[in-house]
Amino acid sequence: MNDLSGTTPRKGSEAFSHLGRSVEAIRAELGIEPVPVEAIRDPAVYELEREKIFRRTWLKVATDWEIPEKGDYKVKELQVADTSVLIVRGKDGVVRAFHNVCTHRGNKVVPNSDFETFGKARANVVSCRFHGWVFSTDGPLRSVPMEEAFGKLDKACLGLREIACETWEGFIFINLADPPEQSLADFLGDFGKLFAGYPYAEATSAFRYSTVLECNWKVALYAFSEGYHVPTIHAGSLPGFSGVEHSDFKLIGPHASSTIYGLGMEAASSTAVFASRLVANDHHGPRPDLLPPGINPTGRQDFQFELPNIFPNFLIHLAAGCGYPGIAFFTHQFWPLDHGRTLWEGINYFRPARNAAERVAQMHTNALHRNAWLEDTATMEDTYQGIRAGVIDEMQLMDQEFLIRHAARNFDAHLAG
Amino acid sequence: MTDTVTLPGRFEDLAPLVATWARPTENARSKIRWSAGPEDFSDFYEVMLPRLPEILDYLATVPLEGMDEADTNLFCLAAAFAEAAPHHELYGGSADVPFSFSARRFVPGHGDVPSWETGRN
Ligand code: FES
Ligand SMILES: [Fe+2]
Numbered sequence: 001m002n003d004l005s006g007t008t009p010r011k012g013s014e015a016f017s018h019l020g021r022s023v024e025a026i027r028a029e030l031g032i033e034p035v036p037v038e039a040i041r042d043p044a045v046y047e048l049e050r051e052k053i054f055r056r057t058w059l060k061v062a063t064d065w066e067i068p069e070k071g072d073y074k075v076k077e078l079q080v081a082d083t084s085v086l087i088v089r090g091k092d093g094v095v096r097a098f099h100n101v102c103t104h105r106g107n108k109v110v111p112n113s114d115f116e117t118f119g120k121a122r123a124n125v126v127s128c129r130f131h132g133w134v135f136s137t138d139g140p141l142r143s144v145p146m147e148e149a150f151g152k153l154d155k156a157c158l159g160l161r162e163i164a165c166e167t168w169e170g171f172i173f174i175n176l177a178d179p180p181e182q183s184l185a186d187f188l189g190d191f192g193k194l195f196a197g198y199p200y201a202e203a204t205s206a207f208r209y210s211t212v213l214e215c216n217w218k219v220a221l222y223a224f225s226e227g228y229h230v231p232t233i234h235a236g237s238l239p240g241f242s243g244v245e246h247s248d249f250k251l252i253g254p255h256a257s258s259t260i261y262g263l264g265m266e267a268a269s270s271t272a273v274f275a276s277r278l279v280a281n282d283h284h285g286p287r288p289d290l291l292p293p294g295i296n297p298t299g300r301q302d303f304q305f306e307l308p309n310i311f312p313n314f315l316i317h318l319a320a321g322c323g324y325p326g327i328a329f330f331t332h333q334f335w336p337l338d339h340g341r342t343l344w345e346g347i348n349y350f351r352p353a354r355n356a357a358e359r360v361a362q363m364h365t366n367a368l369h370r371n372a373w374l375e376d377t378a379t380m381e382d383t384y385q386g387i388r389a390g391v392i393d394e395m396q397l398m399d400q401e402f403l404i405r406h407a408a409r410n411f412d413a414h415l416a417g
Numbered sequence: 418m419t420d421t422v423t424l425p426g427r428f429e430d431l432a433p434l435v436a437t438w439a440r441p442t443e444n445a446r447s448k449i450r451w452s453a454g455p456e457d458f459s460d461f462y463e464v465m466l467p468r469l470p471e472i473l474d475y476l477a478t479v480p481l482e483g484m485d486e487a488d489t490n491l492f493c494l495a496a497a498f499a500e501a502a503p504h505h506e507l508y509g510g511s512a513d514v515p516f517s518f519s520a521r522r523f524v525p526g527h528g529d530v531p532s533w534e535t536g537r538n
Contacts, residue, residue: 205535208526211518236515237507270462270502273469277477352535356484356492357476363532364499371503374517 009297016194016294019250019257023399026249030405034394037387039411040216046339048415053312054080055176057414058187060314060333062087064170065204067095071121071137075100075112079343080336081176085163086110090138091124097165097174098139102128103158109135115210115335115343135160168192170201171316191255191310194294198318203328203349207366210345213377215384217313217336218411220344223380224332225309225403227260233379237372239266243302246400250308254414256406257308260323261300271325271368277361278326284351284358286321305329309403311410325365326350326358340384346373423487425475431494434464438501439493444528446497447520453501455510462505465498481533489533496532 021029039045062074073088084100086109102109107130110119125142127134134143139159147153164175166184169192173184185192213220223229227246230238248259267275278284288296288303295318296303305319315332317323328349335343348366353359386392397405422432438461440446465472472495479488508515 206527209523210526211522211524233516236517237503239507268503268506270466270469270498270506273466273473274499277473353481355477356479356481356488356495356533357473359481359533359535360473360476360492360495360499363496364502367500368503370523371514371517374514374520374523377518377523378516380518 007298010293010299012293013297016190016250016297019190019194019252019294021249021251023249026251026399026402029251030402030409032397034396035405035408036394037392039408039415040218040384040387041390043339045415046216046336049336049411050080052417053411053414054078054336056181057312058166058173058175058180058184059312060171060173060310061085061097062095062172063200064095064167064172065201066118069120071124072118073110073121073126073137074116074118075110076116077112077114078176078335079338083176084108084112085174086126086160087165087172087174088121088126088137090136092138094138095165095167095172096138097163097172098160099163101161102130102133103141103160104128104131104133104144109133109160169196169198188255188310189253191252191257191308194250194252194257195292195306195308195316195318197292198290198320198329200329200349203351205350205352205362206347207350207362207370208345208347209370209373210343211377212337213342213344213380214340215342215380216340216387217334217342218407219384219387220342220377220380221309221313221315221334221407222401222404223376223383224315225307225407226401227258227307228398228400229376229379233375234372237368237375244304245302246307248296249402251406252308254311254410255309256403257306258403259296259306260304261302262304263302264304264323271364274361274364275325277357278365279321283354284321284326284362288320288322290320291318307403309407311407312414324348324369326362327365327369330369342380344377346370422490424490425487428468428472428475428491431464431468431491434461435490435494437461438497439490440497441489441493441531441533442529443500443525443532446493446500447528449497450501450504451512451520453504453512455505458501458505458510461498461501465494466502469495469498481535484533492533 061076067089070091076085086098086100089095109128121137124137132145141155141158164180230244244262250257295306304323305317313334318329319327330348333345350362422435
């Protein structure tokens with residue numbers, strides 16, 4: 001334990017105390033047995049995951065501030081569900097999601113050769129390039145070239161195929177089930193409350209990275225789900241990272257969370273100069289007061305960030321400027337492309353720089369964090385190869401790896417259900 | 418080349434570094450870093466670190482929108498240093514982060530966007 005423990009509970013924190021678990025409670029609830037790796041190795045499990053998890057659960061696909069204006073859209077390829085998704089803000093200001101599939105003969109309405117692209121629908125319509133069918137951004141089929149040549153065409157039934165789409169704290173989720181078994185609010189449950197209220201939408205300056213990893217998606221997810229690796233894997237980029245403590249374990253239905261406390265690293269000389277532009281002001285500096293009350297409930301001064309797993313493939317690391325200088329929060333997402341291929345997306349979110357010096361300082365923080373991510377990702381393909389070698393059948397998990405134990409158990413439960 | 422580089426008055430002596438290091442986008446700066454050696458990093462570092470507080474003091478007076486050519490050059494140079502300094506301080510002069518995934522496989526979504534544009538988020 002670092003010697004900076006807060007003593008007084010923060011106002012409102014008691015409402016979340018039922019989520020907290022001691023190490024003993026975690027062990028009692030989740031066990032201490034090794035966890036089988038077969039779910040990572042077996043392609044048949046991946047097929048089940050597609051059907052029973054990814055086609056049925058809420059998945060974060062965008063944020064409000066990515067598509068702020070009417071007509072703004074994002075196209076996201078979801079290989080895991082064999083579809084392309086169009087998320088668009090209609091002329092009524094409402095964000096909707098559709099299969100990016102033309103109802104004429106199936107072409108993509110908005111062409112996209114990347115994993116995701118952004119654009120703006122002019123005049124609040126999107127039109128398919130193949131034969132020119134035109135759809136409103138709220139879904140209906142508006143016009144068809146040479147319509148009379150179809151003999152009979154029931155345009156009212158030929159709108160874009162809508163996908164359930166709901167927003168939580170500015171994060172836009174979709175659910176491919178028709179209809180979903182539960183609302184987004186019910187699905188997020190206490191997690192949604194625990195993380196609610198932070199001004200996520202103010203941190204609109206994003207640095208995004210992605211890469212395709214030759215590994216099962218759970219290998220990537222698990223590597224970002226624990227603090228055990230920090231002193232070893234990050235010895236290069238976080239030298240002298242002192243007193244890292246991964247604690248405040250919380251179990252929240254299919255989700256879970258935990259906290260990284262620590263005294264931070266001894267900043268290198270350049271980092272000290274850059275960081276001084278970000279830590280010494282209210283705009284970018286540490287704002288522990290903005291953390292929702294269930295996070296860092298005793299107000300410890302060595303709080304670094306909250307590290308949750310949001311079922312099934314999303315992480316929001318909420319830092320409020322307390323960890324890496326200036327970072328409000330950062331997210332990870334793990335999209336299966338195939339049983340053994342994964343698209344990883346990592347995004348650092350800052351509040352907008354108010355001048356050129358703050359921007360450069362953010363770029364320094366971002367570079368340090370990106371480099372730490374390079375260390376994290378270095379393990380993933382090797383781990384997957386090792387698991388496929390067939391010489392180990394289980395993972396040995398320690399207390400700080402409980403998010404992995406919890407996630408693995410949840411995946412099993414969903415596949416069995 | 419260097420005599421065509423403009424910089425705000427008191428930073429004119431940094432012009433040779435601008436020609437070598439300063440580029441507007443993350444992708445362009447990464448390319449330069451990936452081909453740099455320990456001496457390139459240490460030479461850059463020795464000149465820049467002592468000047469950094471003064472550079473940032475100046476840039477703190479510059480709005481990101483509508484920077485003139487001289488301010489843009491200084492911004493790009495500071496940006497290059499922001500990304501290059503850890504290679505000298507932490508990675509022993511290596512262009513790669515030791516024991517890491519290939520940086521060339523990481524795709525920055527903003528890689529070809531000038532770094533002063535905060536743009537699509
Ligand atoms: S497939 Fe879209 S108009 Fe024909
Ligand atoms: Fe890590």
